[in-house]
Amino acid sequence: MRALLALAVVATSAQAGDIERGRALVADRTQSLCLLCHALTAAGDPNQGNLAPPLSAAARLTPAELRERIADMRRFNPATVMPPFRSTEGLRDVAPAWQGRAALTEQQLDDLVAYLGTLGRP
Ligand code: HEC
Numbered sequence: 001m002r003a004l005l006a007l008a009v010v011a012t013s014a015q016a017g018d019i020e021r022g023r024a025l026v027a028d029r030t031q032s033l034c035l036l037c038h039a040l041t042a043a044g045d046p047n048q049g050n051l052a053p054p055l056s057a058a059a060r061l062t063p064a065e066l067r068e069r070i071a072d073m074r075r076f077n078p079a080t081v082m083p084p085f086r087s088t089e090g091l092r093d094v095a096p097a098w099q100g101r102a103a104l105t106e107q108q109l110d111d112l113v114a115y116l117g118t119l120g121r122p
Pocket of ligand 1: 032035051052057076077080
C-alpha cells in the first residue's frame with residue numbers, strides 16, 4: 001500500500017510544472033519571447049517589453065486560466081498580438097521548421113504556469 005502511494009506521488013510530480021524551468025523559459029528570448037512584450041513586474045524592468053500587461057499581474061489568474069491564455073490568447077481577444085503558443089491553427093508565413101508544430105510543449109506550458117503563479121506572492 002505504501003509503495004503504491006509513493007508511486008502515485010511520483011507520477012503526479014513528474015507531470016507538474018517546474019518553477020525553475022518556467023523562470024528560465026520566460027527569460028529565454030530565443031524560445032518564449034515573453035519579455036519582448038511583457039515586463040515581469042508593474043515597476044517595469046530594463047530591457048523588457050511594455051506592450052502587454054506585466055506578468056506579475058497574471059498571478060491573479062488560476063492555473064487553468066493562465067494555461068488557456070498562453071496556449072491561445074485569441075480565444076479572449078481575436079485581434080491579440082500575443083502568439084498562440086500551443087496552436088498551429090490560422091497562422092501565416094510559418095517557417096518550414098515550425099510548420100505543424102506548436103511553439104511550446106505541454107510540459108513547457110506547465111512550467112510557465114508554475115512560475116507565473118509565484119510572481120504575485122510577497
Ligand atoms: C508579441 C507580444 C507578446 C508576446 C511575445 C507574449 N505576449 Fe502575453 N500578452 C500580450 C498582450 C498584448 C496581452 C494582452 C491581452 C490582449 O492581447 O488582449 C497578453 C496577455 C497575456 C496574459 C494575460 C494577462 C492578464 O493579466 O490577463 C498572459 C498570462 C500572458 N500574456 C503570458 C505570456 C507568456 C507566458 C508569454 C511567453 C511564453 C507571452 N505572454 C508572450 C502580448 C504578448
